[in-house]
Amino acid sequence: MTAYARMVRPGLADCLLWGAAALFILIPLASFLIFGFFSVVSNSIDYRPTLANFDELLSNSSYRTTFFRTMRMAFLVSATNLVLGYATAYFIWQRPPAWRNLMVIALAIPLLMSYIIKIYAMRGVLGTNGLLNSATMALGIIDEPVSALLFNLTAVRITLSVVLLPFMVLPIYVALERIPASVLHAASDLGASEIQIFARVVLPLSLPGGIVGAMFTFVLASGDFLAPELVGGIEGFTYGRLIFSQFGLAFNWPLGAALSIVLMIVALGVIYAARRFGNPRWQR
């Protein structure tokens, strides 16, 4: 390689990378979001810029209700999964090393499966003739199948919790794995009990992983439309379904784009907050 080529290469590589990012991510995104500033006039799109869509979002309470119900649902899924995910990650971390890897792989396998199949599987679990009802009936816990487990917001929450759990467990597990054994030994050596070690050393060192997991979960849950569509019924109408319906039934792309812009702002806000709090001062 000549000296000239060495000098030029990094610049060229940078241009290509930024170019690719712009071409494949930013331009399509922008060209879609810009629809949020157009409007629909008698079934065709009017390309004159307007803020009418945002005005509609703010003034129509049904959009707001759906938005807040969805945010609340996503927050509850994140909170539930933070507890479940932390317990799962901690359990895996406590196993012998050979077990740990197997368990992490088992946890990651569902991520490679089709999303729709996973949701249908959950429908099979939650339905009146589903696994949950059959099992609890067989155990004599309930006498009649419970139908309240499907086609409502609870069903959406349960389904999203199950399907999104790996996104919580993996970052927490990675954070736990990163804690050197000597640090735990040092805590014990200095007289800390198991509970003190957990509260003062393990938890603070692994919580950043939990914050990253909560961010993933919240962003994915708040924008999801497939799970609510398939297990939510009428009760489980969410913001994701609202957006989806603008592109399908309602054929109102500009309103759909405007709804998406709002969701994206929320997601970026959550990601920013997670970066701030998930990356404490001692790590920088």
Place this chain on the structure above:
Amino acid sequence: MANPETGSPAAADVGLPLLRIRGLGARFGTVEAIKPLDLDVNDGEFLTILGPSGSGKTTLLRTIAGFQPPSAGRIEFDGKDIADLPINRRPFNTVFQDYALFPHMTVRENVGFGLRVRGTAKAQLNDRVDAALGIVGLEEFDARYPSQLSGGQQQRTALARAMICEPRLILLDEPLAALDAALRRQMQNFLKTLQRQSGITFLFVTHDQSEAITMSDRICVMRSGSIEQIGTPRELYYRPKSRFVAAFFGASNIVEPCRIHETRDDATIVETPVGQFRISGPPPDSSSGLALAIRPEALGPEDETRVNTLELEVVAVSFVGSETITELRHRRTSQVFTMKTRSDPAARPPDIGSILNIGFDPAECALVTEAAN
């Protein structure tokens, strides 16, 4: 004064050792990392466990600390068996090789950790942390996180953290291994002074024999999971019992086989392939694989103190600054010797192939056996 028989300082005669280890063993699966061994650590001494990697020295320390369960034996501290005590109940603290500082705590929080988990009142805790930070010279760094400290500062934080609960014994696992040479020497002096002034017993692990010599009251040399020899630095340096210890402390000229020709009151006469020599002191108890170990710096031109003599041919001469290293060969047996002499600006180096009359002092060599035990 040290007792020449056992190498124990006088403190040992006063009472029980602070730490008394009997038949302690440790294994990883089928591998015996420590073969059952005995060790006494006296109150107030600086005892170094020295050995190459894989000798079991770190495992021994970790077993004492409680990080590694023993497979056999007793660990008595101040007369009480502590082998079954959980780590957090053991009455001593550890300084780790990687320092093991809590990354999410400041220097102040790290140092105060041992007091905080004991529920020490805040005012008292702050005073004691200030005192500990003063001792290690880190007063101005108390608000920093470990990632913002240099290696030496991290080391001193770890030391202050281990000392805060005023243990009578501190275990140190190669604490200087990660420091550069200059800082290392500085920390050696600091540690030694700190140990002497505080009176805390130090059980120190290292693979560096010069570090062990400069810092320790006594050294325990380990090899393949067993104790090879325990003694003062001088004893190990001048009176190694085995080839391994001799080689570890730099007595690299090994002459073998040796046969004891005569035993006198103050000396032993041995017969070797390169001649008959007089060695100060009695012969070793065992005679299996008996050999003569001579330090490179003990060799020199024959004179009135270097009464053991040899005729050796010069093979190579290398000038390494303050010292000159000469490779020599015994013609008949082809035995090779290394001689280290002080460089003399006036002297002309000997010609390659020339024959020199080399001698060594009976007190500066040792009869060693295959293994010490």
